[in-house]
Amino acid sequence: MNGHESHREQPAQRIRVLLADDEHLIRGALAALLALEDDLSVVAEAASGPEALAMARAHSPDVAVLDLQMPGADGVAVAASLRTDAPGCGTMIVTGHGRPGHLKRALEAGVRGFVPKTVSAQRLAEIIRTVHAGSRYIDPELAADAISSGDSPLTAREAELLELAADGAPVAEIAARARLAQGTVRNYLSAATAKLGAENRHAAVRAARERGWL
Structure with missing residues (x-):
């Protein structure tokens, strides 16, 4: 080994990401796009709620990007379980059906990101970094809808x-x-x-x- 090689600057630790979405094409495309980011690494993928939990336990991701609607358990239920099973993992919900009640449930489950599926991959990468840093990002339109609709009247x-x-x-x-x-x-x-x-x-x-x- 040459002397100067031992002093090379080590790359920064990548943010370990779990992607969970039952639509294989969307999940695969998203994984490929996020892999282009120097500081992100998709360490596991899942197609259902139970699989997402198993993958989180096995791979210890820093951030779990969860589809809202998945077989077995929805993204909010998975996020709630991860608060106990993987407390060091930040969770965020990506949804094509951002209804007000879903946002309220997500926040109660400790979710730190809530975004529509229309978001670009580059913007999603930025939000993953935000969540990993311990901050929260809620899509403004989804937040406005939640405020205007009020709470559920149902017990x-x-x-x-x-x-x-x-x-x-x-x-x-x-x-x-x-x-x-x-x-x-x-x-x-x-x-x-x-x-x-x-x-x-x-x-x-x-x-x-x-x-x-x-």
């Missing part, structure tokens, strides 16, 4: 039962799954439907999902 139990009713299940089945009396379930669903100004519980489910409250 936790009403939201839970609406979610159980989402696939058209009859009251008897919902009652069995929730371990409640059928009359109690009807009362909760009626209250939720009224609060949302919907014609029936099916319309209430749609209305709540459009606002990100389910």
Whole structure:
């Protein structure tokens, strides 16, 4: 080894990134674009919520870039789990469906970045650096929408039962799954439907999902 080689400046430590998105083409393209950044390294990819958790435990990323809607567990649920499983990992949500309720849930889960999928790869790289530095970045339009829409009027139990009713299940089945009396379930669903100004519980489910409250 030549003497001057031992004194070469060592490259700065790269930010280790986990990418989780069930759309393989988008995830692959994003990984390729982020790999062009000198200070970023995509150390793992995942196509579902459970896979993202497993990859985070195995690879100890600095930042996890999570799609909001994934099979098994959504990005917010993954972020909430990572607060315990990988407390040193900053989390951010990238979504094509940035509804107000999703942002509120994300912030409660400790997410430090919340951006739409329309963001450029270069801008995403900048936000990854921001999150890694311990700061927060919320897309201004998504934040404005969240402020204007207000909080969900539904109680936790009403939201839970609406979610159980989402696939058209009859009251008897919902009652069995929730371990409640059928009359109690009807009362909760009626209250939720009224609060949302919907014609029936099916319309209430749609209305709540459009606002990100389910």
